[in-house]
Amino acid sequence: MSSGNDGKNGGGKSGGDTSGSGGGKKVPGSSARKPVGRYGDALHQRVKTAKGRTASSNRWLSRQLNDPYVRKAKADGYRSRAAYKLVELDEKFSLVRRARHIIDLGIAPGGWAQLIRRINPKAAVVGIDLLPVDPIEGVTIFEMDFMADAAPDTLIEALGAQPDLVLSDMAANTVGHKQTDHLRTMGLVEAAAHFAVEHLAEGGAFVAKVLAGGTDNELLALLKQHFKSVKHAKPPASRKGSSEWYVIAQGRKPRVAAPASASDTDDV
């Protein structure tokens, strides 16, 4: 069911996280804003048409080749350009460096987890994804559906403590039908939010990718009820054309003890 790795054999084939840096060291990518856009058209690469390549895969390839974040991720040793979204969210909201127990939902291919290890190598990190992920030193990874009944307990048990940061970058595989895609991804966000509300330590934070239209009213009400601050942000690394945003809920409120039931209080 779950194929976790205990992080003892780190260093995946895509470079893994070997920095182990922390403290005052500069985090690769923390200056991600600056290079973006500087290259202008000078470095724009044209994609040669190839037999058998569809127009849409040509567009994808062209976008990848000309995306400064993709180039930067390669240079900095991150497995995904997504790492810079977390860099930027962390710069703005101070999420990762404060946390000690972190859960990364939708961890593959591992850019966020690599970044976490670089910023905060002492934090315990547990991640989950439907897809296999090359090992990352110090990170426990489960290849498993987060929506499976056993997933929440599996994650908490592996973390060995209440998380103080729950991250969700999960996105459902798109089927091309806008409304269906939206609903599927928002279903994941909702499940992640309920998980965070249930398990986060007091003061903890929850970050999740949401789609345009933001967080629906019910979800927003849930987050506002349980967190001191709820904000939305679109980090510069998030593609302008994409409908993704992030919801950042900080300061998990203290849990209120359930009122004693009548049978508890009726004793004379």
Ligand SMILES: C[S@@+](CC[C@H](N)C(=O)[O-])C[C@H]1O[C@@H](n2cnc3c(N)ncnc32)[C@H](O)[C@@H]1O
């Ligand atoms: C945008 S990627 C995450 C990128 C990641 N944050 C990084 O930095 O490399 C979204 C991930 O969510 C995962 N995902 C989607 N639905 C899931 C589910 N039900 N359970 C676990 N992971 C899921 C996908 O497999 C995909 O790898």
